[in-house]
Each structure stands twice: as structure tokens, then as C-alpha cells.
Amino acid sequence: MNExxxxxxxxxxxxxxLSAEDEQRYLRALAENPQWQAIADDDxxxxxLLAAGAPEVAPPASIRAALLDEITRTPQTTTAPEQSGGETRSGGAPRPHRMRMLFALAACLVVLGGLGFGAVAMSGILSPPASVVAxxxxxSAADAQQASVDLESGGTATAHWSPSLGSVVLVTDGVAEPDPxxxxxxxxxxxxxxxxxxxxSVDAGAATTQLDGxxxxxxxxxxxxxxxxxxPTGLPTTTPVIVIPTA
Incomplete structure (x- = not known):
């Protein structure tokens, strides 16, 4: 993945x-390229700022119509598939160019209130999950560490932790849904x-979860x-399906 x-x-x-697949690609790229953290922080x-700074205002009908017309006429292009080690990545939604366009349009809609969404209503969408923030x-911590394991049932699990923060986040990919x-x-x-x-829980095999405590x-x-x-007993009742030592 390039910058x-x-x-x-x-x-x-x-x-x-992001879709579950693209979120995993994003997190992996961030872990492998810490110099890109500033890009993520800026966005x-x-x-x-968009979530907190704009009151709900109804714009003139002409502005709303022009904006929606621009959305309709904008070509929905996608980037070329990414090649890495013989593996081809394609699909995934939304794709990069379209996502950047949607981010800009979201900013316009929040400022204009053109579709009836005020800042308060948008704040839930614009706030990242606590696990992603963690x-x-x-x-970003100086003592950040991580370890990954391949699972017998397929998929991978990666633990990210910082001893100074005392915080751990588990990221899974390709993990099966548990039984009902x-x-x-x-x-x-x-x-x-x-x-x-x-x-x-996992969504399409993926999850990003902060451990309690x-x-x-x-x-x-x-x-x-x-x-x-x-x-119900506060103790495991089954054999662990994921085990990741931190030492």
C-alpha cells in the first residue's frame, strides 16, 4: 500500500x-508505517471538528441541488488492484478515491446541514470506536509492542500492547463466528x-477489541x-482458541 x-x-x-476488510488493511498499514500516523491524526x-463545530442550518435549495447533482455526475472510479507477494487485492468498499470524495462531501453536508443532519446527529458517526482510539x-507509545499468531481454524490474531499504558488491543482477521x-x-x-x-464478536471474521483492565x-x-x-463462573470453561504471550 502506498501513502x-x-x-x-x-x-x-x-x-x-470502512468495511471490515479495509479497516484491517488500514490498521496493518498504520502498524507497518508509523510515519503515516500524522495523516491519520489530521483526518x-x-x-x-466537523462533529463539534457546526450547528444545524438549512441551506438554500439551490445549493443542495447543486451538491447532489455533483455527486451524481462524479465518476465512480477505483484504483488498480494492489499486488503484494503474488496476492491480488481487489474489491473492498468504499475504494480509496471514492472514500476521499465522500469525506469531503460529508464535511460539506455537516457544515450546510443540507440533508437535515446537525452536528449532534453526526457526532456518533464521526467518533471513532474506543478500541480504535486505544x-x-x-x-504512538514509545514502548509499543505486538505479536501475531496463526489460528488452527484459519485466520490470524494480533495483540498490540504498551506496558507504560497498561493497555492491550486484540485485532483478529478471518476468525469464524462462534455458534449461536x-x-x-x-x-x-x-x-x-x-x-x-x-x-x-466478529464482523465478517474481523474485530478490533480493547481488553478490559x-x-x-x-x-x-x-x-x-x-x-x-x-x-458465569468468571473462569474459562473451554480450551483457549487464541493464546498470545507478551513476554
């Missing part, structure tokens, strides 16, 4: 509008003691499959 494509994905991430700042904070009535539960395994750290040096990050709501 231009990352910038387009960063615009989508700022308004929480996040713009999104926050991941960005970890990756079941959920994934996170654990800090501290010595021989498992400590519950929240539950999570503070990690300690040497903790193992584990995931088990439990009943909805988590283990």
Missing part, C-alpha cells in the same frame, strides 16, 4: 465508514490465574468460547 491509498483509507477510518482532527494510542448462543471472551492469564477482560508484564492474552455474556 496515497493509506490517506484515502484514513479518511474513511476518521468517519468510521481524525477534521472529523472531530490502538492508535498504543501504536456463544461469544468470544478475553482473558489476561497472569501466572496460573485467568482474569476476565471482556467479550467480543490493566495488563501486567508477562501476561498471556487468551480467548475462549463461552456462553453469551461470558463465563
Amino acid at each position: 496515497r491509498e493509506f490517506a484515502e483509507l484514513a479518511a474513511g477510518a476518521a468517519v468510521h465508514a 481524525a482532527d477534521v472529523a472531530a 490502538l492508535q494510542q498504543i501504536e 448462543g456463544k461469544t468470544y471472551e478475553l482473558w489476561f492469564v497472569r501466572g496460573e490465574t485467568p482474569i476476565p477482560a471482556g467479550v467480543f 490493566q495488563m501486567q508484564t508477562g501476561d498471556v492474552i487468551a480467548v475462549t468460547v463461552e456462553q453469551d455474556g461470558g463465563s
